[in-house]
Amino acid sequence: MSVLAARAGAVEIPAADGTWRRVQLAEPGPWADHPGPYASRVAFAAAHVAADPLGDNVPGAPAVVDWDATLAFRRELFRYGFGVAEAMDTAQRNMGLDWPAVQELVRRSAEQAAAHGARIASGAGTDQAAPGSLRTVDDVLAAYTEQVAFIESTGSQVVLMASRQLAAVATSAEDYLHVYGRLLEQVAEPVVLHWLGEAFDPQLRGYWGSTDVATATATFLDLVRAHADRVDGVKVSLLSAEHETGLRAALPAGVRLYTGDDFNYPELIRGDGTHHSDALLGAFAAVAPAASAALTALDDGDLTTYDATMASTLPLSRHIFEAPTFHYKTGIAFLAWLNGHQPGFTMVGGLQSARGVLHLGRLLELANDARLLRDPDLAASRMADWLRVQGLTR
Numbered sequence: 213m214s215v216l217a218a219r220a221g222a223v224e225i226p227a228a229d230g231t232w233r234r235v236q237l238a239e240p241g242p243w244a245d246h247p248g249p250y251a252s253r254v255a256f257a258a259a260h261v262a263a264d265p266l267g268d269n270v271p272g273a274p275a276v277v278d279w280d281a282t283l284a285f286r287r288e289l290f291r292y293g294f295g296v297a298e299a300m301d302t303a304q305r306n307m308g309l310d311w312p313a314v315q316e317l318v319r320r321s322a323e324q325a326a327a328h329g330a331r332i333a334s335g336a337g338t339d340q341a342a343p344g345s346l347r348t349v350d351d352v353l354a355a356y357t358e359q360v361a362f363i364e365s366t367g368s369q370v371v372l373m374a375s376r377q378l379a380a381v382a383t384s385a386e387d388y389l390h391v392y393g394r395l396l397e398q399v400a401e402p403v404v405l406h407w408l409g410e411a412f413d414p415q416l417r418g419y420w421g422s423t424d425v426a427t428a429t430a431t432f433l434d435l436v437r438a439h440a441d442r443v444d445g446v447k448v449s450l451l452s453a454e455h456e457t458g459l460r461a462a463l464p465a466g467v468r469l470y471t472g473d474d475f476n477y478p479e480l481i482r483g484d485g486t487h488h489s490d491a492l493l494g495a496f497a498a499v500a501p502a503a504s505a506a507l508t509a510l511d512d513g514d515l516t517t518y519d520a521t522m523a524s525t526l527p528l529s530r531h532i533f534e535a536p537t538f539h540y541k542t543g544i545a546f547l548a549w550l551n552g553h554q555p556g557f558t559m560v561g562g563l564q565s566a567r568g569v570l571h572l573g574r575l576l577e578l579a580n581d582a583r584l585l586r587d588p589d590l591a592a593s594r595m596a597d598w599l600r601v602q603g604l605t606r
Contacts, residue, residue, distance in 0.1 A: 221588035223595045225573040226604055237580050237588035243501035244508070246293035249331065251511045253481060253488070254445075254468065255503075256333060257294040257496035258302035259286055260544050261309060261317065262554035275304075275313040275560040282317070283324055285497075285553050292504035294496060295331030296321060297371065301412060302494040304541055306376060308561025311340035315362060322366035333369035333404055333492075336360045338377045346377040349387045356395055370403040371447065371492075376415045385421030385431040392435050402444035404470060404492065407432060409450040411537040425455060433462055440464040447472050447492045451537075456480055460487050474533040474540070478506075478522035482515070498532060498544050499525035502582055528578040531571075539566040543575050547584075550576060550591040557598065569602055 221237040249255075262285065263269045267276025286296050298321045299305060299314045309317070318334045325332035338346060338355035346352050352375060363370050372395060382388055396403070410417040420428035436443050445468030448456055453476040460469035470492035471480045480489040496503050502525045509517035532543035542563055549557040557564055576585075576595055585591040 221592055223576070223592040224606075225577065225595075226569060226599070228570055232606060235577055235580060237585055237592055238583055239588065240586045241502060241505070241583035243292075243505055245291050246504045246508055247291070248293060248329075249295070250293055250507045253507060253510065254331075254470070254490040255294050255496065255507060256297040256331065256470065256492040257289045257500055258297040258300045258492060258494040259289060259497050260541055260548065261303045261313075261560065262545070262548070263558045263560045265556040265558050267560075269308070269558060269560045269562060271308070271562050273561075275309050277313055277317065277560070278554060279316075279320065281554040283320060285548060286321055286324060287328070288553065289497070289500055290325070290328045290330040292500045293507070294500060294504070295333065296325060297492050298322075298332055298334040298368065300335045300371065300373070300406075300494075301408065301538075302497060302541060302544065304560055304563065305335060305337065305373070306339055306413065306415075307538070307541070308559070308563060311359075313560075314339075318363055318368060319366050322368040326367060331369070333371045334363045334366070335371045335373040335406070336363050337373040338375040341377060346381060349378065349381060349391050352378045352381060353391045353394055356391065357398065360395060360399060364400050369401065369444070370399060371406050372403050373406045374408040374413070374416050374419055376413070379416050379419055382421060385427075388420050388431060389435055393439065396435075396439040396442040399442055402442050404445050404447050405432075405436065405443055406447045406472075407449065408472070411451055411535070412449055413538060425450070425452075429455070429459060433459070436467060437464055440467055443467050445470050445490065449473065451475050451533075453480060456489060457484065457487070460489060474529050475526075477529070478519070478526060481507075481522070482510070482518065494540060494544065495525070495529040495532065498547050498579075499528060499582065499584060501586075502584060524582045525584075528575070528582050528584070531575055531578050534571075539563070542567040543572065546572050546575060547579055550579070550594050551584075551586050552590050557594075569599070569604065573599075 262278040262281035336359035447470040449472030471489035474495040506521035
């Protein structure tokens with residue numbers, strides 16, 4: 213008999229030294245539905261995509277998406293009061309999800325959000341262009357303009373994502389200000405500006421024209437101040453709570469800061485009594501039920517429950533987003549599979565191979581600690597089956 217066989221909501225997990233530990237899985241937390249948005253914070257969860265297990269989802273191939281599972285997961289997020297941040301890096305933009313699949317994803321998700329009365333904001337970038345084909349900043353502007361027009365046509369809010377192509381061709385801060393300034397002059401409704409740090413995408417090093425964060429921040433603020441009426445908020449993913457608190461205090465009145473800090477979000481969303489961050493987080497796709505309970509407590513003024521509940525999610529989030537951070541998507545998809553949100557653990561671009569057994573085993577333990585396994589027996593069975601496929605038997 214394989215000792216990996218799950219028994220009564222328990223599973224054995226391997227350690228690096230070859231030993232095994234038995235993990236008894238807990239019942240899920242007392243998570244309640246929250247069928248509308250929150251009163252005190254705007255909260256988007258950046259959702260992943262489920263790959264079609266029969267699709268040829270190998271590196272470099274066009275994405276083949278399991279639409280039923282992908283859209284059902286978004287309904288799960290709506291159920292807990294979250295808006296969906298669509299077609300972002302969580303959904304494997306620039307890591308397997310090609311532009312035709314992005315268009316279909318945004319169209320379907322926007323229709324579903326409208327049917328549920330939920331918010332949706334979708335990423336506009338320049339990734340429809342082949343690498344190296346955009347040679348000038350105006351080429352980049354044209355590519356951005358095409359994607360913005362498409363997203364606006366679906367009824368979704370626009371998130372202006374960071375562009376690898378702009379990072380490659382820009383030679384100064386003025387190039388960034390030119391491209392973004394023209395885009396903001398053209399948009400129909402206020403957008404979210406997305407500053408994704410190089411921890412999430414090394415090709416974005418030096419964004420806003422400088423590798424010095426203070427210098428880049430000054431350029432970014434110049435842009436926001438010049439176009440504040442066209443900016444709903446800024447989404448910052450630099451994994452620095454100190455930088456975020458300084459930036460949000462410097463933003464013009466009415467411009468939100470949507471935290472993208474998957475390491476420090478509880479304190480940033482709570483705020484310092486003067487300023488707070490709203491949220492646009494990949495982590496919320498993994499911890500939605502608990503985060504919903506925390507935000508509900510925050511709406512009720514119950515800071516003790518907010519602090520305790522949100523803190524319980526942080527070890528899991530920090531593990532999912534540990535270096536190399538850009539592979540966090542694998543952990544989010546793995547947890548979705550353990551929880552029965554998709555039929556298999558497969559990802560577009562073959563990215564299910566991007567994290568190892570020890571990492572994913574620890575992920576299960578931390579999800580269990582946070583009481584985020586909605587069916588412990590199913591999670592135990594799936595974990596045992598997956599470990600067996602990896603050749604791990606005793």
